[in-house]
Amino acid sequence: MKALIQDRYGSADTLEFGETDSPVPAVDEVLVRVHAASVNAYDWHLMHGDPKIARLAFGLAKPKARIRGRDFAGRVEAVGSGVMGFKPGDEVYGEADGAFAEFVCAKDSMVGPKPANLTFEQAAAIPLAGNTALIGLRDVARLRRGQSVLVNGASGGVGTFAVQLAKAYGAEVTAVCSTRNVDLVRSLGADHVIDYRLEDFTRGGRRYDVVLDLVGNHSLAGFRRALTPTGTLVLSGGGVYEGGSVVGPMGLFFKRRLAALFSRQRLLELPARQSRANLAALCELAESGKIAPVVERTYPLSEAAEAIRYVVVEHARAKVVVTV
Template identity: 50%
Template sequence: MKAAFCDQYGPPDALEFREMPKPEPTDSQVLIRVHAASLNVLDYIIMRGKPFFVRLFFGLLKPKREILGSDFAGEVEAVGGKVTQFHTGDDVFGAKGFAGSAFAEYVCASEEELALKPAGISYEDAACVPVAGLTALQGLRDHGRIRAGQRVLVDGASGGVGTFAIEIAKAFGTEVTAVCSTRNLATARSIGADHVIDYTRDDFTRNGQRYDLILAANARHSIFAYMRALGRGGVLVKAGGNPTLQGAFEDLLIAPILSRMSGKKVCSFIAKLKQKDLICLAGFLEDGRIVPVIDRRYSLRDAAAAIAYLEEGHAQGKVALFFE
């Protein structure tokens, strides 16, 4: 099979498009012929091995996994003897979590990492959902305890997590304010945001407005600034944590203190791969409550260019890979 191969830390041009052995599924795995994949921020973090502490998890001197990529969608080609939920020919989508290996023509996955792709949904759309969609869903529902009628603000509303967060928050019946740059305001409105704030012109943490729930998809503000924008009993959810020393200090030490003293809850989390949540997202896809925003599409052969573009930080929604 062909794959985007990376056996050393470095910039995107360290990726090679090469022939590799086709994986063999274990008794509890499914072999999928991949038709589409999508990129996440974690892909270029692992690729570069920066910040340095990520190497403690992904390989000190070189990546443990030589094929990047979490999100994928494709067709089941074979199933292990212990697999009961999927059959040859099923269309599926899912994620490989931190293990990677989705930027290849074939991938092996466990049943827990998969859900059936809704009929009528393209492989590319389905491949864009797993990591970003799970992060938005779990952040709002599980950590934010979202409820109908709440005022919800999504900070960093233009990326993969942010765009899904707008759509999912609307699906829960809330009033949504999206914070993004000037060029992304129209997109935020088009996917359901009731209000938009251009962060280049207005600082929502100082404009006097208060929100019941804030999902910080990029956590560009200090925890104290976010707290100013929360109403009494409000919740701040920081998606993915913060890789800076200041952010880690706030998450580990300051957030618990503020949560106890202020009457407002502060939490930081990393999404967990749960099949029941993939199935929930499949339902949202099927009935149109979420429609992935795809900025650019690249062939698998051009995975290096795709990662370079995502790393620039200006992508609207998701960046997808298609397999020729």
């Protein structure tokens, strides 16, 4: 099969579009013929092996997973002997390493029915970003109707879903983005928009019940100034950190844990927890019209390396999708 292959850490120049063996599903896996896959900051981090401490999981000398890509949407080709609930021909979406390929194997717990009202390209934009926003607001922040929430990085993949989810939960939403994305986040339902080029929300004087940070571009003290005395800060650390680092956002996380010992504010990290239940919840939200993926542009699989490069260099808004 054709796939985007990487055998050493580095820039997008280390990625090669070529032929490799098709995967074979294990007992608990689903083999999917990929129709579309989307680009995430995760792909950039894994491509670079950044932060370096993450190589303990990614692979010390080179990536353990040779094929890049995480989100996918497509049709089931085959299922493992222990898989229940899926059959060949089913339209599905989900997460698995190796999505920038003609076929991908995914754990059945990481696959769900594709939203019926979305194209494969739209559905592929949801899993990782939508799940991150869902966990951050619903599970970690425990966002309630009537609360005020600020989304820092509102025009990115996770941010566009976070703005829509916060509105669906009945919150008053302030979106932080660059000048060119103001109209986009307003169209997603943001009640207020802060252009970070013109205003620093950490020094604006307004306080929020929840701050969801998707960028990591302020100090912990700055984030806390933007919170009410009993507010909640959710740190994702999922942005693209230019230049690389040894520990990445974990330095901020360590400071958060220390500060949390002496504060009434809830200072929390956003865990990575994928599940079929969350995919089902996102599917329901999409089919009801409460969330809609925003796809800025698409690339063919043969140009998937350029898609990753575009996300990093051009600071893409919303989602970039690879079509197969």
